[in-house]
Amino acid sequence: MGWNDMQPLLVQATQETLWMVGLAALATVLLGLPLGLLLALTRRGGLLANAPVNKLVGTVVNVGRSLPFVILIVAIIPFTRWVTGTTLGWQAATVPLAVGAIPFFARLVETAVADVDGGLIEAVQAMGGGAWTVVRKALLPEALPALISALTTTVIALIGYSAMAGTVGGGGLGTLAINYGYMRFETTFMWVIAAELVVLVTLVQLVGEGLARSLDHKRPAAASRWTFRRSVPTQTSAAPEAAETAAQETELTGSALR
Template identity: 50%
Template sequence: MWSELFDLFVTSLGETLVMVGISGVIGALLGVPLGVVLHLTDRGGPLAHPLFNRLIGVVVNAVRSIPFIILLVVVIPFTRFLAGSSIGTAAAVVPLTIAAIPFIARLVESALREVDKGLVEAAQSMGASTGQIVWKVLLPEAMPGIVAGLTITFVSLVGYSAMAGAIGGGGLGDLGIRYGYQRYITEVMVAVVLILIVLVQAVQSFGDWLVRRISHR
């Protein structure tokens, strides 16, 4: 039995890493540009457009306001359309990514707001284009804050991935529910919690280290 459980732990950990990794990367690829757009179109931004900014902001806030356990259920039709199923690791990636995008966007927007406006004005006075301002001023200056935000996102996704187990999403959450809760194997539940704690600590430590490296530069 314990040999079987060990294999399940290895498989479940792999599924969790896949879910968090894929959703985090896709979320960053879409969320970072969205955060940049939110900043650029805000009042006083290089591409100020209050109405457009407000419309995007409403959508971002609407998605962020939905509790993840409810989001899992709400997007089931969309999940089936993309993944072909509403259960399993591939299916869990869909709601995880949807939850990550607006979360990352707001964190990136917040990091960009911390950039000294004088640097942006200086770049504009020298004739820099919006693209040059983004790539050579905003993103480099805000990078420590962006990396810190991405670290927070990945940590949150670890917790969300465990919740995905409640609807058959696979991973450590699914293992904990099926064996630790439904079969009353307390040791499994405790082991799942400990692994999740270690995983979160590892992600946070790596993120903090990366932020320090970038900040030193």
């Protein structure tokens, strides 16, 4: 098969892959983010510590993460048909993609939120902030770089899942690889599709890393403090250091409550 014959098929399959991955990623964020926050808030020592709720939600998430994607596609066929009216094509593949990615993303969100400095949370609470204020003003802003990295990892996993969905008629590049690269022994077609998937994953990784790095205010702050300490002679008295630390804590608390 020549390039002129391959090109329209590749364009259509790429569009289908982007649609299913994009919609599945959107559904994953809308449902996985609240689920991950619930896990983080209800865990032991959390703002809304509740062991029964945390255990129940955690069990559901663990079950969802433990199912292999191919088995998940088959297991939720009735649900997929109810949502989309069909079990074939990229529209149908979007449903199991989202269902499989939501628990995965939820655990990443839980980890990212749990890593937020407890001192900042206590500062917001000391200023009279409730649980929602802490989430909105402290947890989400501070965890944003880690959340972007989690979303990047999830989207890359979705790209791989979308190719696997091609084995059961899910559309996109996976179906194209099965129908032409495997069934018709078009080796060149297979390698072109593999290269395109590598390019997609690389682009997502680069964009995600760059965005997370640009939103991470801790790295430049740490670098500037290191440079300051290297360039300025060491203070012999503990009073200036204590004053500087207090000023930094006051500035951090004020910025969190704005």
